[in-house]
Each structure stands twice: as C-alpha cells, then as structure tokens.
Amino acid sequence: MNQEHVQQLEAAIQAVAQRKVSNFYFVACGGSLANVTPAQYILDREIEIPSAAYSSNEFIHRSPKALGPSSVVITCSHSGNTPETVAATAFAREKGALTICLTNLVDSPLWEAAEFKLHYNYAPYGEALRGEETSMAILYRLVFGILQTLYPNEKYANAISSIENGLHGVYERNKALTLDAAKAFGRNYKREKLIYTMASGINYSVAYSFAICLLQEMQWIHSSAIHSGEYFHGPFEITDFDVPFIVIKGLGETRPLDDRAYDFCVKYSDKTILIDAETFDLEGISPDVRSYFTNLVAGVVLRQYAQHLSEETGHALSVRRYMWKMEY
Template sequence: MNVHQTVQTIFEQMSGEISEVYLVACGGSLVDMYPSKYFLDSEAKKLVTGMYTANEFVHALPKRLGQNSVVIVCSHGGNTPESVAAAKSAKEKGAYTIGLTHNSEATLLNYSDYVFLYEWGEESDVKNNPMAIIMELTVELLHITEGYAHYQSFQNGLGAINGIINRAKKQVEPRASVFADKYRKEELFYILTSGASYGHAYGFAICSLMEMQWLHAASIHSGEFFHGPFEVTDKETPFILMINEGRTRALDERARTFLNQYAEKVEVIDAKELGIGTIPDEVVEFFNPVLFYSIVCVYREALANVRNHPLETRRYMGKVAY
C-alpha cells in the first residue's frame, strides 16, 4: 500500500479515533523525523505529536500512549535494539505501529503493523527516502483526522523537490570544494538554522561531523543564538548557517547579519538561492530540510575527501561493546 492507502486503512481500523502521533528513532533516523514534528506542531489543531529518541521512549513511555496512538519508528538497518524495543513497547500498549527501514529482513518488521521499505543512495528520488515518507505520513494523518488546507500544495512540493535538489547539488559542488580546502584543519564547527530545518543542524553536527569525521560540532537554533551562544563568536571559529525560505527566514537572516559583522569564517547555505522558491509559499518551509540534507551531504563528502577520512570510518560504532 502507498502512504495514502496506509493512513486510510489505519484510520478505518481505529474508527477515526486517532488522537496522537509519536515519532521514534535514533541518530540520523530521528533527525529525519524533526520536519514532521515541526509540521504537526505548526498545523495541527487537535492532533498531538511527540518526538522521542527510542531508548527514552522505552524507559519513559508517555501516559497518553495507547489504542488511539500511531507510532512511527524508523531504523535504517532495521535492527537498532532501541528502536526495535520502542516498536515492541508501542504494540504492547495497543498502538498502531508504522516501521520504516531499508532492510527487508529487519527485526523492526516483526513489531510493525505497516512497513515502508524505503529507497536509499545517490540514484534514489528523495520523495522515496525516509524523511519525505515520514512527512507524507504525517500530512496524511493530519488531513484525514482534521483536514489540511494546503494538502495539494504539499503534494506539488513533493513532486518538485527532487529536481530542485539535483540542480542545487551541481550549484554547490564548487563552493563545497572551496569550503573543504579552507576548513580542512578546523576541529570545531557551529551549525545554525531554524524552523523545520533545525533537526538537520543537529544531524549535521552529531552524524556528519562528530560521527563521520571525528570533529567537534554543535547545533545552535538561530532564534537562540542571541540568548547566549553568540558570545563565542570570533574571527577564528567556523560557522555554517542554513538560511530557510518561509516563516523563520528572518531568524536566520538576523544571524547572518551578526556573523557578517563579527565573524570571518562563515559558510552560508541559502535555500532561496538554491531554488526552493518554486514550491508554494504556504508549504515551502517544510521542504527546506529535505533540500538541506542533500546539500550538506555534498559538503561532508568534500570535507571527508580532503581530510582523507572516509565517511564510513568508525572507532566505536559497531566495533566495541556499548
């Protein structure tokens, strides 16, 4: 079944009594859920949403969790113990579970009422990747439970985003190469953005830089930058600023104005410049993170190449007991 059919079936089986949606995962899979959390917080009037790292979900189950809950669990390999345990816990509480994975033999499937085996890799269409599928699921859940006025605009955005990304990746390749050469010896980066994209500032920090490059990094919300973090700004510290198109753009532009005055090592990735403005205004903000993920992958690959540190290199993950 496709996303629409799956949500329709769940809605009928639950007699229309869907009161909350939980988004549960770890690491990069959790990052992929942030745009959906932002979307539901922004657009839902009644539908409650919660986003949890899987191990916390298992150890601190929300009391609302039950027969009126839909729990979406994502795990790339499908065998992450914490995510599998989260799906199992959700089913034990009577919730409906939707599992997303790239592995057709994943343990997660044993605790998923419905499964999406998503595409992955350079040749895949981003609308078939987990972030877009999860967002499509949450849009459908909102639309079927209480209606969503911009439903068709969102569908139009889904159809357009892959082409936008392919053009943008070619556009940023030269500047990503310059960035990598310029910052190859840096050991610390601060990543700023806002809105639906904030999860990807966090994700770029913990996954791309800390996990894959063994570099120190921290994410900072553009709106919070001026409430403490901006005191570390100097001319020696690198900042990466992702500027959204949509309602929170003003927050990012405020950060850019300050950084242009007081910092020197600033890399700006602007969704508007990269062509996202062809997506309807009423939904464009939800597609910023889909674009940004693909673009920062170009940056991290360029950095890995000049540092001679392959993205797959690990010293702890999957190698020691933890």
C-alpha cells in the same frame, strides 16, 4: 513511486484515519531522529492534535503517560536493527498504540515490530536514487497523506504532488548549483577541529544531523547544533573571528530567527558559512508548502559539503572507530 510504496502508505494512512487519535509520537535515534522531527514541526503548525519527538530510549524510559491506544507512534531506523528503536516500537505496540515504522530493510526486526511498515530506498550518495523514494519523501507522503485524509485541503494535495513530481529534480539541480561551494568548503575548512551549526524551526533537525552524524561521527570534528533563537542566550559568547559556524536560513515563518543569528555571527566570525534557502531552486515545489521542504534540500546540499570536506581531510565518511566495531 512504485506500487509497493503506494500500498504501504495507503494502509498506514487509512489505519490512522480510522482511529480516534489523541497524540502522535515520532521516535528514532540520531540521524533517523533528525529525519523524523520535521514531521513533528509540520503537525505542530497544521493541526491541534499534539505531537512530540523523542530519542528511542528516552521514550521508553520516560514512558509518557499519554501513550496509549489513541496514540500513533512513528518510528524509523535505516538498518531496521537499531535495538532501542525496535524496543520502542514494541513498547508502544504493547501499550496499544498504532505503530508505523520506516526502514530501508524489509523483514528486519523493526519491520516485524511495527504494525504498519513503510519501506524506503537508499543509495549512500543518492546518485541512482529517485528523490521521491527516500526516507524523507516516504515520511512526507505519510504525514501529508494523513493530513489530506483528515482535513482535505489544496495545500496538502500540493505537498503530495510536489514530492511526486518536484523533489527529485530539485535535489539534482541544487546539488549542481552548490557543487563549487561544497568544494570550496572542503578546501577552506579541512583543518578545522570544531564547526558549529545553527538553524531554527523545521531546519534545526538538519543542523543537528550535520553536527552529530556528518561532523562528529563521520569526520571526528567537534560540533554542536545551536538553535538560532537560543544563540543569543549563551552560545553567542563563544563567537570569535576564527570559530566556524554553518548557518542555515529557512523560508517563511522562522526565518527571522535565522536572519538575526546570521547577522550577528557574520559580524564577529570570519568563518560564517551560509546555507540560504532563498538561493535554492525550488521550482516544482508548490509555493504554499516551500517552507516545509527547505530542510530536505539543505540536507542534500550539506551532504555534498561533507563529501568534499571528507575528500580534503582524507577521512572517508564511512570510517568509524567504535560504531559497528564493538559491543556498546
């Protein structure tokens, strides 16, 4: 991790530590919202201070009454230009909240709007990119850094060293491990018009981003992210032999929900695709925090699935019909 990132993180973490915090808000849109939501899950499990995640415009218009000087608002936009997220950051800052942004673009409108600014690196397919410099790594460094500062703990130290020393290798090894599966997915599912995704707990955000960004946005394939626990209370009735589902099974606490959903789904759909964190190579991630890292690995694995689907459909992941092409 370079010095610039270390200094930015340290400044943000110290600012949080010096404030009497009554709540955390994670605010972003689309894929960036999916990216920040796992941090809310981690805080929910680890501390008693409440936290919530909102889509940026919902946050502004809902205007939660608890937003104020004792709030920490963490926002994220890759381009740094997402108008709703820039506005949400300015809105939170006006209310006196401590604002921290994550973005790929230094000096962007988001960068200017937030009091504390965290830059992350990015390469579209991650080839030349160090895993510990991506948005998720910076976010996790922030969250576990805050936890470690407020409640020093071996587990949090382990999480931080896992990001620093383990994450990059884990990404590379699991991409290699799942390359054949990704190619088979592309070949076998290239004619599908609809693919559901399913997960729970910290992995739900991956099901959501795969549904809305990779399938709907980048492949024009219909989708919906179904929560593994909600599946049995409505959605499971559309399960049939020819309806495709991608089921992500996590590790640890919410895995029983995913097991149950998968067991039912695979019985009635011949097109059930399993992404199972138990098959991931997580060497380098400390065992006591592995359940918090499965979503990062599932995200990288599924990105490779989408890449090979795209090669088979002939529809490049970069093609859009509306986004960036018009006013909306």
